[in-house]
Amino acid sequence: MKLRLSLAALAGLFLLTACPDKKNVETADTPVEAPLPKAPVFNADSAYAFTAKQVAFGPRVPNTKAHQACGDYLVARFKGWGLKVKEQPFQAMTFDGTMLRARNIIAQYQPQAARRVAIFAHWDTRPWADADPNKKNAPLDGASDGASGVAVALEMARILAAQPDSLAPAVGVDFILFDAEDWGHDSGTQQNLKNQLEGAGDSWCLGSQYWAKNLVPAGYKAEYGVLFDMVGARGAKFSREELSRNSARQALDKIWNTAARLGYTDYFLFQDSPGITDDHVYTNQAGIPTVDIIDHLPNNPNQYFPNYHHATTDNMDVIDRKTLKAVGQTVTQVLYLN
Numbered sequence: 001m002k003l004r005l006s007l008a009a010l011a012g013l014f015l016l017t018a019c020p021d022k023k024n025v026e027t028a029d030t031p032v033e034a035p036l037p038k039a040p041v042f043n044a045d046s047a048y049a050f051t052a053k054q055v056a057f058g059p060r061v062p063n064t065k066a067h068q069a070c071g072d073y074l075v076a077r078f079k080g081w082g083l084k085v086k087e088q089p090f091q092a093m094t095f096d097g098t099m100l101r102a103r104n105i106i107a108q109y110q111p112q113a114a115r116r117v118a119i120f121a122h123w124d125t126r127p128w129a130d131a132d133p134n135k136k137n138a139p140l141d142g143a144s145d146g147a148s149g150v151a152v153a154l155e156m157a158r159i160l161a162a163q164p165d166s167l168a169p170a171v172g173v174d175f176i177l178f179d180a181e182d183w184g185h186d187s188g189t190q191q192n193l194k195n196q197l198e199g200a201g202d203s204w205c206l207g208s209q210y211w212a213k214n215l216v217p218a219g220y221k222a223e224y225g226v227l228f229d230m231v232g233a234r235g236a237k238f239s240r241e242e243l244s245r246n247s248a249r250q251a252l253d254k255i256w257n258t259a260a261r262l263g264y265t266d267y268f269l270f271q272d273s274p275g276i277t278d279d280h281v282y283t284n285q286a287g288i289p290t291v292d293i294i295d296h297l298p299n300n301p302n303q304y305f306p307n308y309h310h311a312t313t314d315n316m317d318v319i320d321r322k323t324l325k326a327v328g329q330t331v332t333q334v335l336y337l338n
Helices: 007-011 044-056 065-080 143-161 206-213 242-247 249-262 279-285 321-335
Strands: 084-093 099-109 116-122 172-178 224-229 238-241 268-273 290-294
Touching (some): 044 143, 065 084, 084 206, 099 143, 099 206, 116 206, 116 279, 143 172, 143 224, 143 321, 172 206, 206 279, 224 249, 224 279, 224 321, 238 242, 242 268, 242 279, 249 290, 249 321
Parallel strands (some): 116 172, 224 290, 238 268
Antiparallel strands (some): 084 099, 099 172
């Protein structure tokens, strides 16, 4: 997954920026922030259960029965809540020459709304735990890396679908789950394997690459997008990633400022981080200004990702309801700011 850091970002790695000043004493000149509009309560227990359900299928590796079954489950969940669902089947060649049978899943809430926001996540798991110090060829659960982002999207869809028209947000929301994101070549852990796609394209994010070239719905446009990637682990830290800052600054500021107002600054850090290759690269190329919310180690210049990343320890033991709540409640609230 997404291991390319931009050279420009590395030159100024982890630049700490200051939060806006918060004065203890208001003066006549101090503007008073309007209260946040009422938004549905994001249920962390439900999101945790959605994470566990995906993990229970087994590793969601394309071309496997577990992958097929989980995809069918996700489609059924969205349809059961009354969302308009489309599947986008595709085939893609991986860096090791494997032909994948994959599908992106698109579920639309309030499809009639002209103004739209996209929520992105990937629902597949990496075939091997190549970053694991002891079990490099073992399968992995992908509890945070994959399942948690999908779970937050599912819970947002569930609670939005339950709202009466009078309490619906002023935007339609498209939940777009990408497949075949995580079968990429890692030059750090797979030096012994030839990348057959080198020079021919990116070996990561195959589903979002396909979607960006074949938009579903056709001609799709959204005011902004939010990518959930690794958003369920205990103690997760989310910084302002470089491409997100450059391409979707307005949405990024809205998310981080809302998180601060909700009391989630332990998770959403007012700190900049290097750019990485993730699905948001391709959604931005498709014209959707997209913010990547992704767990990483904010002050470690030698290691970007947490130890569970692409390891067998990425299981339900790392998942924390508090992290799911922080992400889900923040982005749900942001929908109501439009």
